Amino acid sequence: MERRKPYWDKLEALVAACARRGVAALDRDELRELALLYRQTAADLSVARESPANAALARYLNALLGRAHNLIYSGHAPRARGILDFYRRVYPAVFRSTLPYTALAFGIFMLGMVAGTLMAWADPGLERLMLGGQMIDTIERGEMWTHSIVGIKPLASSAITTNNLSVTFAAFAGGVLGGIGTAYMMLFNGLLIGVIGSACQRAGMGLQLWSFVAPHGTLELPAIFIAGGAGLVLAQGILFPGPLPRRDSIALAGRTAIRLLLGVLPMLVIAGIIEGFISPTAAPVGLKFVIGAALFTLLLLYLFVPRETPE
Numbered sequence: 001m002e003r004r005k006p007y008w009d010k011l012e013a014l015v016a017a018c019a020r021r022g023v024a025a026l027d028r029d030e031l032r033e034l035a036l037l038y039r040q041t042a043a044d045l046s047v048a049r050e051s052p053a054n055a056a057l058a059r060y061l062n063a064l065l066g067r068a069h070n071l072i073y074s075g076h077a078p079r080a081r082g083i084l085d086f087y088r089r090v091y092p093a094v095f096r097s098t099l100p101y102t103a104l105a106f107g108i109f110m111l112g113m114v115a116g117t118l119m120a121w122a123d124p125g126l127e128r129l130m131l132g133g134q135m136i137d138t139i140e141r142g143e144m145w146t147h148s149i150v151g152i153k154p155l156a157s158s159a160i161t162t163n164n165l166s167v168t169f170a171a172f173a174g175g176v177l178g179g180i181g182t183a184y185m186m187l188f189n190g191l192l193i194g195v196i197g198s199a200c201q202r203a204g205m206g207l208q209l210w211s212f213v214a215p216h217g218t219l220e221l222p223a224i225f226i227a228g229g230a231g232l233v234l235a236q237g238i239l240f241p242g243p244l245p246r247r248d249s250i251a252l253a254g255r256t257a258i259r260l261l262l263g264v265l266p267m268l269v270i271a272g273i274i275e276g277f278i279s280p281t282a283a284p285v286g287l288k289f290v291i292g293a294a295l296f297t298l299l300l301l302y303l304f305v306p307r308e309t310p311e
Helices: 006-021 027-049 052-073 080-097 099-122 126-129 134-142 145-178 179-203 206-239 246-275 285-304
Strands: none
Touching: 006 027, 027 052, 027 246, 080 099, 080 145, 080 246, 080 285, 099 126, 099 179, 099 206, 099 246, 126 134, 126 179, 145 179, 145 206, 145 246, 179 206, 206 246, 206 285, 246 285
C-alpha cells in the first residue's frame, strides 16, 4: 500500500477539473469513471487504515475522498455564470452524447403517428372516439378548434406551457417504470397526432393544421422527444447497470437524465408563447412555416455545433 496507485492521480485530476469547471461539465463517461475511482480509492483507504505505518497515506486518501464525495453526493448552488455555461456548452454536449435515446423516443412517436393515421383513415369512427364529438364536429364544419385561443392569448399561453411541461415530465418520469411509461407517452402522443392529422386531412384542413403546428411544434415536439430520451436514459440505468452497482448506475443515469430535462425547459416556454400568440392567428401561412423552419434551424445549430471547452 505504500506505492502510489496510478488511479489516485486520475481521481485527483477529475476532482481538480470539477473544481474549475463544475461537476455539470462532466459527461456520462467521466461521471462513471469518477464513481469507479471513488470506490477503488475507498477500498484502498480501508486497507491503509489497518496498519499504523500507513497513517500518512490514510490521511491523504481520506482528504482526497472527502473532496470527491462532495462532488458526487452534494451539489453546488447554481451561479448565473454556471447556468449560462450549462445552456451554452454543457447541455448540447449532453444531448449529443445521449442522441440514440432521443432518436429511439422519436422512433416510438413516429410509429404511433403512422399507426394513428392509418387506423383513423381506415376507420373514421376512431377519430370521434379519441378526439371527442365536439372537436370532430368543429373540424367537420371546417373550423380550427384553436381559434378560441386568440382572444385570451396570455392565459392560453400560460395554460399551454403548463400542459407541455406536464407531458414532458410524464415522459421523463415514465423511465422509472423501466421505460414502459416513457414508451407509452411517446406512442400515445404520436397516435393522437396521427388521428388529428387524419381528421383534418379528411375535412380538407390539412394545411390549416400543419401551419398551426409549424411555428411552435419545431420546438415543442423536439423538447418532448428529448424528455422521452431522458426517460429512456433513466430506464437504462435501472435495467442495465453494467459493472456498476445498481445504486451508482441509477445515480449516474439520473444525473444525465435530469440535465437533459433541464435543457428543454426554455424550449417549452418559448413554444408555449408562440403557440399562444402566433400559431392560432391569421398570420400568412407562409410566414408561419418560415418561423417554424427558422426556429428549427437555430435549434439544430445550437444542439449540433460544438462549442469550445474552456480550460
